Amino acid sequence: MPPSTANKIMGYSSSKLAIMISISRLISRNTTSRILICSVFVISIVSLLTACSIPSTRGSGYRSSGNAPSPYNSPIASFQSASWQDLPGWQGDDLTQAWPAWLKSCDGLRKRGSEINWRQVCAQANNVSGRDGRAIRQYFEGNFQVYEVRNNATGKDSGLITGYYEPVMNGSQTRTATYTVPLYGLPKAWRGSKPNPAPARAELMSSGVLKGSEIAWVQDPVAAAFMQIQGSGKIRLEDGRVLRLGYAGTNDQPFKSFAQWLLDRKEINRSQATMQGISAWAKRNPGQVEEMLNANPRFVFFKELQGNVSADLGPNGALGVPLTAERSIAIDLKAMPLGAPVFLSTTRPLSSQTLQKLVMAQDTGKAIVGGVRADYYWGSGDAAGELAGRMKQDGKMWLLLPR
Numbered sequence: 001m002p003p004s005t006a007n008k009i010m011g012y013s014s015s016k017l018a019i020m021i022s023i024s025r026l027i028s029r030n031t032t033s034r035i036l037i038c039s040v041f042v043i044s045i046v047s048l049l050t051a052c053s054i055p056s057t058r059g060s061g062y063r064s065s066g067n068a069p070s071p072y073n074s075p076i077a078s079f080q081s082a083s084w085q086d087l088p089g090w091q092g093d094d095l096t097q098a099w100p101a102w103l104k105s106c107d108g109l110r111k112r113g114s115e116i117n118w119r120q121v122c123a124q125a126n127n128v129s130g131r132d133g134r135a136i137r138q139y140f141e142g143n144f145q146v147y148e149v150r151n152n153a154t155g156k157d158s159g160l161i162t163g164y165y166e167p168v169m170n171g172s173q174t175r176t177a178t179y180t181v182p183l184y185g186l187p188k189a190w191r192g193s194k195p196n197p198a199p200a201r202a203e204l205m206s207s208g209v210l211k212g213s214e215i216a217w218v219q220d221p222v223a224a225a226f227m228q229i230q231g232s233g234k235i236r237l238e239d240g241r242v243l244r245l246g247y248a249g250t251n252d253q254p255f256k257s258f259a260q261w262l263l264d265r266k267e268i269n270r271s272q273a274t275m276q277g278i279s280a281w282a283k284r285n286p287g288q289v290e291e292m293l294n295a296n297p298r299f300v301f302f303k304e305l306q307g308n309v310s311a312d313l314g315p316n317g318a319l320g321v322p323l324t325a326e327r328s329i330a331i332d333l334k335a336m337p338l339g340a341p342v343f344l345s346t347t348r349p350l351s352s353q354t355l356q357k358l359v360m361a362q363d364t365g366k367a368i369v370g371g372v373r374a375d376y377y378w379g380s381g382d383a384a385g386e387l388a389g390r391m392k393q394d395g396k397m398w399l400l401l402p403r
Helices: 002-028 033-054 099-110 119-125 135-144 199-206 222-231 258-264 274-283 286-294 383-391
Strands: 077-082 146-152 158-168 168-172 182-186 214-217 231-235 240-248 300-304 328-331 340-349 353-364 373-380 393-400
Touching: 099 119, 099 353, 119 135, 135 146, 158 222, 182 222, 182 300, 199 286, 214 222, 214 240, 214 300, 222 274, 222 286, 222 328, 222 383, 258 274, 258 286, 274 286, 274 383, 328 340, 340 373, 353 373, 373 383
Parallel strands: 158 373, 168 231, 328 353
Antiparallel strands: 077 146, 146 393, 158 393, 168 214, 182 214, 231 240, 240 300, 328 373, 340 353, 340 393
């Protein structure tokens, strides 16, 4: 018999057996009419003692899956309660890397109204060491319930996971011989009232309405267009300063894909329908670049973000807090609440290598539509852009909500 089993038996006999013997003697001295009552009493006492010997599961995080309704309702997603054991890779995730992103979520959630009570779990986060992975895991398991996310339209528990990043380009605040491609702020004439409908890109570029709204110049028109798609970026100036640009608005035209325009014309194949493939096509076909760019009528305007140029800080997402590389995602606001922790299970770009992490729903985007849909933020710069441009994976998501 293993020592651990023997110890449990000895612990049981030393306390409970004595009580059982006393009760048995009591039964033997009583009349037959009282035997049934005493027997029931014995069973009750033993059951109570046995129950007390089972370790408490409160706060352990290993609740079994059930049909408990989610306190959050969505018109496009449904939520099935699950256990922490259902999360693939949960035990292997380094939660110290996710903790700063969660604290940023709490910063944003404290400033927003919500149907979900985030206040208590965010207050309890102040008592957890961000360097202690075990304590962080116990915090989430003890304070949150896991819900598997499903798409209402299809009933499926999987969906599309793409990637995005923050472009970093060399540039200038004045036009030079090298930097000739302007990035624009919102036109001054539109700040009082925007035209409805506003002109599409081709008309905007030729109308003259943008003149005087330039806030920076870069070298590559395709890179500038991808920065519009990302919605933010950094410009490294020649004097060493960094200019961070954030989203300031659009012309309210629908987004149309450059990649699809090229595919429809058989200019590229499916494997080339990435940011890298499109950039390579543009270098081979400089005379057709403007036509390709005009295929997307949507135009994005920028604004300079003061005081947020640190290399350690990502751009501000829709929650109003800086994004964290590989720990922030953009989601459909119809699907789940902004700021919430989400466990993501997918694969790395063009790979079967698993990517299973706790992330925070800190951003959103016009192209992020669906119950099980996320855009994974890879970070800033070219390396992040390489990964983001190739990411188009299947994935699953679990929403974490306060208990």
